[in-house]
Amino acid sequence: MVNRRAGRVTKARGALLIPLVTVVALSLAAFGAYRIGQLNQFICDGACSPAFVEPPKALDLAVDPVAAAPDSSTAGTADPAKVSSAVQSSLKQSALGDHVGFIALDPESGTVLYTSGSGTFTPASTTKVLTAFAALEAIDAGDRFATTVVQSEAGSIVLVGGGDPFLTTTKPKTALYAHTANLTDLAKKTAEALKKSGTDSVSLGFDDSLFSGPAVSRHWDSSYVSANIVTPVSALWADAGVGSNGLRSPTPAASAAGTFASLLRKNGIDVKAPVSRAKAPADAPVVVRDYSAPVGQILESLIQRSDNEAAEVMLRHVAVAKGKPGTFDDGTAEVRRLLSANEVDIDGLELHDGSGLSRDNRISPLTLAQTIRAAANSPRAASLLSSLPIGGFNGSLHNRFKLSSARDGRGVVHAKTGTLTGVHSLVGFVSDADGRPIAFTVMTDRTGPAAPEAVKAALDNVAASLARCHCGT
Secondary structure (H helix, E strand, C coil), X not given: CCCCCCCCCCXXXXXXXXXXXXXXXXXXXXXXXXXXXXXXXXXXXXXXXXXXXXXXXXXXXCCCCCCCCCCXXXXXXXXXXXXXXXXXXXXXXXXXXCCXXXXXXXXXCCCEEEEECCCCECCHHHHHHHHHHHHHHHCCCCCCCEEEEEXXXXXXXXXXXXXXXXXXXXXXXXXXXXXXXXXXXXXXXXXXXXXXXXXXXXXXXXXXXXXXXXXXXXXXXXXXXXXXXXXCCCCCCCHHHEXXXXXXXXXXXXXXXXXXXXXXXXXXXXEEEEEEECCCCCCCCEEEEXXXXXXXXXXXXXXXXXXXXXXXXXXHXXXXXXXXXXXXXXXXXXXXXXXXXXXXXXXXCECCCCCCCCCCCEECHHHHHHHHHHHHCCCCCCHHHHHCCECCCCHHHCCCCCCHXXXXXXXXXXXXXXXXXXXXXXXXXXXXXXXXXXXXXXXXXXCCCCCHHHHHHHHHHHHHHHHCXXXXX
């Protein structure tokens, strides 16, 4: 996938068809009760590794890549009657249950082409679309987050978390997209700097005060942490708080600091016990700092992998960027404000986190579809479109659109998935049979815990019905 975050694309409001068509052209080169979900893969959408490479030969695209990206001046607009006819049958599939919502928008005009169902739905991970949009609006895509070691006083240093969601303990043997900083290199550089100054023994503190408020949402099931589903949110952690034993730390900042102390000792620095929380002085001299990947890359990986921990960190960053405390409540309030400022209808919107783990979240199909349109219309947030997984190709859609009834969606559906037990959704855009982009959302949240793959296949069929439609006027 082409990364368009190195520079800014400036375009007038209303120029929506061009970025959507451009994205298509570039993209083609067991625990708990029913309420919290039964398997982590159904809570997390699967940790599918993003593929930033050309499509594999096995993709076997069902459409000609050239035909998928026609000249925008000849694509024309979609006919609501044809859109309605295309999707009505697929929306009646029994696997979707009895509470289904759908909307299709003309991405240029914002006109509703067809809608079915009413009200709001439990969104699951499609919540991340709102989080990523707000983050791109609030934070420059080229910004990086620093993990810093400062000298608080003679013989004392503090490890300061800057909210890098992808800070790791060691440099991965195989490069992971958007993972750039690690504690091993930071400890080595710190030890070198300390020895150069004549210091070989220090006291170590850690500062995770960038974020505040509860680390665990009151709107999450109380077992999410104990069930190893999610890590308490922190401005300082390594490997998203997951230890070498595969378990998530309930105190990720302290765990990261403990690991850092061990690494310093391996590099010849005596670290005195205990390692404890400390507040770094604002004017403390910097010993060493290391930087995250740019925000745009973090969000791309977050969307592709449906990364819950990264989403919660970025929600806090949205609040901090706007001068608010880094809490769940301040983050979600800023998301709502930024959506409204970009003319997204937030009627009925209830947000309690940034990842969609909360079953108390409620989002309408209209809000999600309009966010896709707003991203296309925003010089800051347009890159959200190219971050969306592609049907049959990468991210959380890598293994989707496999059945013959959905093959028309392979390579032309760009969408974020949402999955909790009994809850499934897709939001994004699709090119119809003539290459005409259509923004869409389809949601269902009463399917029960059985046969989740059948529900996903049914959603794929809905999107594929748009892909095979000659929907022009």
